[in-house]
Amino acid sequence: MGDGERVVVDFRTDPSRYKHWTLSFDGPVATLHMDVKEDGGLVPGYELKLNSYDLGVDIELYDAIQRLRFEHPEVGAVVLTSGKERIFCAGANIRMLSQSSHGWKVNFCKFTNETRSAIEDATASSRQVWLTAVNGPCAGGGYELALATDWIIMADDGSTTVALPEVPLLAVLPGTGGLTRLVDKRRVRRDRADFFCTLEEGIKGQRAVDWRLVDEVVPRSRLAEATRARAVELAARTDRPAGARGIGLTPLERRIEGDRIAYAHVTCVIDRGPGVAGITVAAPATPPPADLAGIHAAGGSFWPLAVARELDDLILHLRANEEEIGLWVLRTSGGADLVEAHDRTLLQHEADWLVREIRLYWKRTLKRLDVSSRSIFALIEPGSCFAGTLLELALAADRTFMLDGERQGDARPPATVRLTAMNFGPYPTVNGLTRLASRFLEEAGRVDDLKGRIGEDLDAAAAAEAGLVTFTPDDIDWEDEVRIAIEERAAFSPDALTGMEASLRFGGPETLESKIFARLSAWQNWIFQRPNAVGPKGALKVYGTGERGDFDRRRV
C-alpha cells in the first residue's frame, strides 16, 4: 500500500475463511489448489488477475502449510497446483507492488520468503514433501513457489512455461529466492541461469528439464496421473504416522487495547515516544503433561506450542503494522524450573511427530526473529526465566543486559540464566549453526564447555564469564545504562541499523536461507528504491501502460 494508507494486517486465518486456496485430501496426499480471487486483494487498488498474489494470498498459504503439519500427520506429500484452467501463477501482483510503499514491498518479500522456507522445512524436517504440478504458465513468484518445492512436474504443451521475467519486464529481481535457488539449490549452470532470467517468455518442455529448471515434463493429458504417482511415491517415504490424529490449531486469542497487545502467555506494550515494544513471555504456570498422550490432549494449549504461535503472530503483527517501532525489548517472567521441565519434555519425546512439529515451529519462529529488521535487546532481571528455549530469545538479541545482584525493594533473588539441551542443537539459526555456536565462532571448545553447565543457574557474573550476556550493570547503574542504550538506539537511522544488524547477525557459514535473507534481499531492497524501477518512468510504474521504462543507463 502507499505511504498515505493504513490497513491493519491480520495474519490469523483458517481454511473456512480462505479466499484463494482449496485444500483437499486423498489418503497420504494433500493437494493445495491456488485459485486466486481477482477481487480478493488485501487492500484496494488492484485486481489479482492470472493467479497473481498479494500478501493476503500468502497469509493463507502460510496458514495452510502450518495446518498441514499439525492437523494432518497422515499426509506425507503435498501437491501444489493451480485451480485455474489456463494459468499456473503469474507471480506477485505488479499493480500491488507498484502502488506499495518501499517498506510494504520489503516486508511482503520477507514474509513470502519465510513462507517458501517453511515449505522447504516441511519437506526436509516434517517429512511432508511438497511437489508442484505446473499446469499452465508459471512466471516470477509463481516459479519461485515451485522452486521451493522438492519436485517440479510440468505439462509439456504449447503454453506451459517456467519463467523469471522480472529483470526484463519489471526491472526488479525475482524477490522470493529465485536467483539463489536456481544456482544454489537446483545447481543450474550460471550462464544458463543468466540467459533464463532475461527471457520474458520463459522455457518449456525438454529444455527445461535439460537445464534443471524442472524435474520432469509429461504430456498435458498425463499430468494429473503422473503427479499423483509421484506424490504417492514421495509420501511413501515419510515417517509420519498414517494412523495418528492431528491437533487442531484453534483460533489464537489476541486482545489489542490501545498500545497493549495481549495473548495468553505473551504480552507487548508499545512505547511510541522512543519507538519501543516491550515484549514479555511468561513461563508456564503448571508442569508439562506427564506423558505423550497428555501432550496430544493438550494440543494447542501445550505451553511450548501456544507460546510459539503467539510469538509468531506478534512478530508478524509488529513487522507489518508497527513499522515505526524499531526496537524490541524482550523479557521473560516466571519460573525457570517449569520452562526447563517443558524443555525436558520436548527432548524426551523428540521422536513423536507432534513434539517434532512443536520444536520445528520454535526453530522457525526464532529464525523469524533473527531476520526481522528491528533492533532486539533482551533484559534479564529478577523474576525472569531465561532458560533453555526462552534463553534463545536472549541469544537472538543484538545485545543483552543482565542485572547483577538484587534490585532494591524487590524481594526476588538475583536473576540467573539456565542452559538446557535445547540450546545445543534443535534451534539452528539461518546460518545453520545454533545461536551458541554462532556466538562463539572463534572457539568451538566454548560451546562444549557450556554443555557441561546445562541445568546450572548462572548469575550475572557467571553468565558474563560464560559469554552469554553483554553487560551486567548492578541495581545502581541499571536504570541509566538501559535507558541510555534504548534512547541511543532509537535515535540512530533505522536503515543503517537494519544493514548493520543484517551484517552482524549472520557470521560464519552460509546457507540458502542466509543467502536469501541477507544478500538477495539486500539487492532487491536496493533495486526497489532505484528510479529505474520505481521512479515516474521506472519499469514497475509504467508496467501495463504500454510504455517502456526509461532508464538511467549508468551502471552502479
Next chain:
Amino acid sequence: MGDGERVVVDFRTDPSRYKHWTLSFDGPVATLHMDVKEDGGLVPGYELKLNSYDLGVDIELYDAIQRLRFEHPEVGAVVLTSGKERIFCAGANIRMLSQSSHGWKVNFCKFTNETRSAIEDATASSRQVWLTAVNGPCAGGGYELALATDWIIMADDGSTTVALPEVPLLAVLPGTGGLTRLVDKRRVRRDRADFFCTLEEGIKGQRAVDWRLVDEVVPRSRLAEATRARAVELAARTDRPAGARGIGLTPLERRIEGDRIAYAHVTCVIDRGPGVAGITVAAPATPPPADLAGIHAAGGSFWPLAVARELDDLILHLRANEEEIGLWVLRTSGGADLVEAHDRTLLQHEADWLVREIRLYWKRTLKRLDVSSRSIFALIEPGSCFAGTLLELALAADRTFMLDGERQGDARPPATVRLTAMNFGPYPTVNGLTRLASRFLEEAGRVDDLKGRIGEDLDAAAAAEAGLVTFTPDDIDWEDEVRIAIEERAAFSPDALTGMEASLRFGGPETLESKIFARLSAWQNWIFQRPNAVGPKGALKVYGTGERGDFDRRRV
C-alpha cells in the same frame, strides 16, 4: 563527485608522484606512512582533514601494495602507520561522500574493498605480512584499513581509540568490509560488535584487546619499538628471497583516441549507442623466455604480467570513467599455442617468487572482473585463443557464444577452446572455488573429467558438450543471435542486471570476500540511497553543520 561534474580518473601512478604516502625500507621491513595532503583531493570541493581519504589516496595505496610485491622481494613485512602526530586516520572523507553521486560512492567503495583484499592477499599469498601501528585515533575506514592487516598494535594512551562510528554519526555502514571482518575474520562476539558499531567514541586500551578489536596495546612510548619487533618477527617467517632483485613496474603505456583505448596487448573499442565495450586481448607474439632468468629479465614486458596490468587498468578505467557502458564483450586473438606455452611457464616455475606474483596478480584481476557491475559476454570466434589463463575470461563471463564451424570468407579454422592446468587451481574466484568448480557445482566429477582433456582443442560441439560455453550458433545464425543478445542486454535496467549478476555469479560456498562484495556492499548501496543518509536532512548531508539528521523512523 556530483552528477554534473566529470573527472577522468587515472589509476596509474608511482611513488615519485605520491601525494599522500611515503614508503621507507629497513631490510625486510617496509613502512608505509599515511600522511594525507589536505588540499590534495582528487576532485574539488573538500579538504582531506585528519588523514581522511578519497579515491586518490586509495589509488596510491593500491600502487604501493603492488610495488611492494613486485619491486621488493626482500620485504617480508609491511608496517602501516600514520605520518601525522595526533591522528591515525579518520576514514573516508565525509564531505567527499556527501557531494558524490550514488555511482561514485559505490565505485569508490568497491575499489577500496578490492585494495583491502589485496592487502590480505599480499599477507596470505605473497608472504608479505601487513601489520598496523595505530598511533592515534583510528576511525571508520581507518580502522577498516587496520582490519585488513594481520596484526594490529595500538598505542595505549588517552586519545588513541579504534572506532566504527558510521552508524551513529553518518547513518551509513562501515563501507569497506568492517562489519564482516569484525565477526567473520576477527570473530568479535556479535553482541560486542553491535555495541562497538554504535559507539561514536570507540574503544581503547585493554578492552580493545579483550574484545579482539586489536591484537596488542603498548604504551605510546614503546609503540615504535614494539612495532619494529613484531614486524621483524613476522618478516622472519616469510619465504620471500631476501637477496633477490625486484622487477620495476614501468609506466603503463595507454593511448586513448576517441572511443578507442589501446595498450600493447589489450584494446578496447567503445560503442556508445548500445553502451558496449569490445575488449580484445592479444596472445603473445613470441614464445616465453626459455628460463627463469629470462622471465626476470623480461620483467614487466613478460606477456602474462603485461596483460594482467593492462586488463587491470582497463577494468578500473571503464568502471570509474565509463559508467554508461554496461556490457563488456570479451574477445581474444592470436595463437593458443603461445598462450599455452606461457601457462606452462607459469606452472613450471610456480615456486619462483616473481612467477608467484604474476599468478596472484592474474587471480586478483580476474576477481576484479567478477565483481564488476557490468554484464560480461565472451565471443569465441575463428582466430581467437581462449586457452588456459585466457579461457578464464570466458568462464568469468555471464554468457558465452562460440561460433560453430567456419565463417564464410574467413580462411581461419573453426574456433576452439583449450584447457590448461591453470584452469584447475591458481585462479579461484571470490567464493574460493575455481571458475570451473563454480560452474559445475552440481557435479564435482565433471571438473575431474575435464582435467583429462587438458591440452585438447575443443571445437564448439565439444565445448558445449563439456559445458564450457553457453551457445554455439553457426555462421548463418551468429550475427543475429549475438546482435539481439547485445541489444536486449543494453535495454534492460542496469540496476536489475547488477543485482541479478551479483546473485548468479557467486553460487556455492561463501568467503570473507564474497560476503563483502555480494552482501555487505548490497546493504551499503541500499543505505547510500535512503533519504535517512542522503536526503536533504540525511545524516551524510547535515554532517558538520551542527544539525542532527532527521530520520524517517519506519523500519524497512
